[in-house]
């Protein structure tokens with residue numbers, strides 16, 4: 001099999017430089033896994049152990065959001081572990097059972113006649129009957145003036161990556177979910193003070209995190225408050241705020257703002273309609289993690305569900321991969337349940 005990026009075979013592990021491919025090779029597998037976060041790496045592990053010919057396609061370093069997380073204390077088996085360390089162990093374990101890990105960005109997934117899927121990447125095409133989408137997503141933006149302008153100059157979406165640049169600085173954190181509160185706590189290592197700005201009084205964050213934040217001497221809360229603009233000169237130096245209860249406007253002097261207001265799932269890769277919820281997350285069958293498209297499974301942060309944890313991503317991927325193996329068996333027996341109109345819709349009648 002021609003190799004691109006990171007290649008693992010027969011339990012051995014080697015890295016090859018990213019190649020500038022001039023031709024477009026096509027590789028055939030049983031399962032193509034899109035995305036290399038905890039869900040993707042778990043799918044790779046299970047697919048390898050199930051002796052499927054499997055490939056994991058990931059544009060960046062394996063680990064996904066683990067790489068943006070400092071300390072993980074809620075992954076069973078580890079009292080605490082660094083995000084980067086967990087990513088490395090998961091990657092090695094995924095590779096150990098023979099799944100190929102390839103560093104390349106996926107452009108599109110198309111349905112072919114007969115139930116086969118075509119995964120187009122910037123380095124070639126991959127064919128597989130089963131595709132497991134574990135592509136995660138990107139941080140949601142506030143969409144206020146100054147956010148784009150000051151990105152990297154006081155506006156950040158990653159506390160672990162950028163926190164250390166703000167020693168003894170007053171910081172703001174936007175959001176009221178687990179990520180906002182957890183990352184605010186993390187930022188207290190560096191900041192002189194952290195103000196959590198949330199648009200409502202009620203928080204989505206877990207009570208245990210909220211309690212910890214409320215007790216923290218460096219953290220204060222501003223609720224019912226929205227950020228109208230992020231302002232400064234060279235760098236961010238203040239925020240313009242509005243209280244939704246009183247309509248009172250105010251200015252908060254800060255040296256930076258970390259925005260944790262949720263996530264937009266990477267669900268735009270498949271050239272066919274996949275049923276999704278209001279926020280855009282894929283709806284899946286709870287028994288199998290299969291989407292409404294036969295042979296396309298989803299796991300982790302792209303999937304519509306109550307919560308998005310490392311543990312749930314890993315669980316989703318386990319189910320998805322076992323179900324994918326069973327689905328492939330059926331498919332090989334000639335049970336192609338892909339509606340022809342899906343194929344037509346994605347290929348525009350080209351095949």
Ligand code: NAP
Nearest residue numbers: 142175176177178179180182199200204260261262307308
């Ligand atoms: P989240 O739970 O969806 O919370 C997003 C927060 O941002 C909410 O408070 C929301 O306010 C606010 N928000 C959304 N859009 C906004 C806007 N335009 N302007 C201002 N505020 C806005 O997202 P998350 O915190 O990123 O967490 C995502 C998932 O990961 C959750 O399931 C969470 O439990 C999980 N997670 C878990 C951990 C952990 O357990 N250690 C850590 C991080 C994340 P409203 O409440 O008003 O909608």
